[in-house]
Amino acid sequence: MNIGNAAEATSLPTKTIRYYEDIGLIKPDRAENGYRDYSDDDVHRLRFLQRSRSLGFTIEECRTLLSLYDDEGRASADVKRIAREKIQKVDEKIAELQSLRSTLKVLVKNCHGDQRPDCPILDDLAGRNTAKSA
Amino acid sequence: MNIGNAAEATSLPTKTIRYYEDIGLIKPDRAENGYRDYSDDDVHRLRFLQRSRSLGFTIEECRTLLSLYDDEGRASADVKRIAREKIQKVDEKIAELQSLRSTLKVLVKNCHGDQRPDCPILDDLAGRNTAKSA
DNA sequence: CTAATCCTTCCAGTCAATGGAAGGTCAAGC
DNA sequence: GCTTGACCTTCCATTGACTGGAAGGATTAG
Numbered sequence: 001m002n003i004g005n006a007a008e009a010t011s012l013p014t015k016t017i018r019y020y021e022d023i024g025l026i027k028p029d030r031a032e033n034g035y036r037d038y039s040d041d042d043v044h045r046l047r048f049l050q051r052s053r054s055l056g057f058t059i060e061e062c063r064t065l066l067s068l069y070d071d072e073g074r075a076s077a078d079v080k081r082i083a084r085e086k087i088q089k090v091d092e093k094i095a096e097l098q099s100l101r102s103t104l105k106v107l108v109k110n111c112h113g114d115q116r117p118d119c120p121i122l123d124d125l126a127g128r129n130t131a132k133s134a
Numbered sequence: 135m136n137i138g139n140a141a142e143a144t145s146l147p148t149k150t151i152r153y154y155e156d157i158g159l160i161k162p163d164r165a166e167n168g169y170r171d172y173s174d175d176d177v178h179r180l181r182f183l184q185r186s187r188s189l190g191f192t193i194e195e196c197r198t199l200l201s202l203y204d205d206e207g208r209a210s211a212d213v214k215r216i217a218r219e220k221i222q223k224v225d226e227k228i229a230e231l232q233s234l235r236s237t238l239k240v241l242v243k244n245c246h247g248d249q250r251p252d253c254p255i256l257d258d259l260a261g262r263n264t265a266k267s268a
Numbered sequence: 269c270t271a272a273t274c275c276t277t278c279c280a281g282t283c284a285a286t287g288g289a290a291g292g293t294c295a296a297g298c
Numbered sequence: 299g300c301t302t303g304a305c306c307t308t309c310c311a312t313t314g315a316c317t318g319g320a321a322g323g324a325t326t327a328g
Binding site: 044047048051052055056065068069071072073074075076077079080081083084086087090091093094097098100101103104105107108111112113114115116117118119120121122124125126127 | 199206210241258259
Binding site: 013015016019023033034035053058059060 | 314315316317318323324325
């Protein structure tokens with residue numbers, strides 16, 4: 001299977017697939033003409049990568065997950081730990097964004113938003129503290 | 135004021151301050167010895183940058199906000215629109231992370247997490263669909 | 269035969285910094 | 299006066315995870 005078909009089969013851009021090869025996540029065969037030739041197993045691994053990346057795992061985490069996937073003797077506890085850590089990171093990120101959101105909400109609420117040049121949002125960003133921000 | 139003091143006054147690393155100069159967000163004077171010399175106004179702008187960056191505005195948005203800040207005749211509506219758009223982007227990001235989180239939760243819940251090699255998380259990532267993921 | 273499409277490699281750019289090397293300057297202590 | 303250490307300068311490379319584009323070879327459709 002050429003790279004274009006592999007791309008279609010995995011919803012990954014060809015650029016990304018070549019990049020994954022570059023960093024050693026996948027090693028397709030080569031056809032006689034030099035084209036990459038993806039086996040079903042390669043496509044399988046690419047889908048694994050697509051899904052784990054879309055779940056927010058970093059490339060290095062994906063590399064670990066793939067190696068656990070390859071390791072018939074792995075303990076599922078290892079995988080579970082990685083996933084738990086990821087959930088915690090996601091939770092932290094969500095909390096951060098929510099706090100940020102509430103600050104922005106306060107700023108927007110206090111801004112009259114018309115043609116007048118005075119603006120509580122800018123005042124707050126400048127540290128002038130006219131809007132009661134978080 | 136030297137860059138070290140400006141850094142302390144703004145909670146920004148010196149590296150970052152120099153970077154902001156590089157991309158044209160600030161233009162401090164130079165002392166005779168070649169050292170950067172930050173005025174109170176420079177420090178003010180740096181604080182503005184620190185705060186707007188920490189609220190999640192991109193550098194280009196900060197550049198726009200700064201120019202609106204400099205523009206005595208600006209309309210506060212312009213600023214309000216930018217802030218509103220940012221809130222929407224934050225909302226989208228939060229929703230994305232929450233969906234991701236719930237998928238991860240399902241995976242972790244279905245994984246027995248012991249020494250056994252079979253792992254529903256890996257099965258799911260591989261597309262084997264043994265865990266009921268989102 | 270030609271044109272379009274696909275494939276190859278390699279280099280550069282993204283975003284917002286951050287790290288480090290090589291070297292100049294300054295203030296304190298002896 | 300000299301040394302030490304802290305501070306400053308510039309320049310170059312790296313991060314993460316791709317993405318864009320150029321230059322050129324291979325394949326396919328008509």
